[in-house]
Amino acid sequence: MALRQLPDKIRKRFLIEERGHASAILAADFPDEFADIADCLQGFTLRKSHILTPGGGRSPISAALDGFLRKRVWHEKSFDIRITVDGQPIPIPTHKIDNFKNGVGLEVEWNNKTEFYDRDLNNFRLLKDLRVLSVGVIITRLSELQDLFDKLGKGASYGASTTHWDKLIPKVDGGGAGGCPLLLIGMGMRCYDPHS
DSSP states (O other), X not given: OGGGGSOHHHHHHEEEEEXXXXXXXXXXXXXXXXXXXXXXXXXXXXXXXXXXXXXXXOOHHHHHHXXXXXXTTOEEEOOOOEEEETTEEEEOOOOOEEEEETTEEEEEESSOBTHXXXXXXXXXXXXXXXXXXXXXXXXXXXXXXXXHHHHTTOGGGSOTTBSOHHHHHHXXXXXXXXXXXXXXXXXXXXXXXXXX
């Protein structure tokens, strides 16, 4: 299994699952992108100070992950898709992908409404069907972090109806991404540093 190509440190710190042999596709066909993802995870720390940062803007947790990938030339990508029927173009709306490089799309869902998972998975499905995306990646938080948020007095900011692992997996297993290969990465207590 290609997941074994990820360093032990990453596999010990993150919960990683895949669908449709995503890691094998990444390792064989997109080794540079696979290395970028591995390096991003290896350098990531879930900082107490970032959890305690007041809401209202972009989370420093998402910004740290996205910022690393930007330095590796991943970029936000929108797609202009339309079909033509009897000479009339009909747009097919898709949502932008926050991190895209060479046919690999990566979304960080730290603390959004769970509908964002539906959006991401549907987008991955459509773009895979149109042959512009080969693998979709989602990095999200593990549900176990709720106890930590409660202890830090931030529990109300991270409710049960926000993005976390236990909300993602039923949507994935229900076929939300169709046949798009998925690499699913969960960050939890093993990523947490209470001193930073």
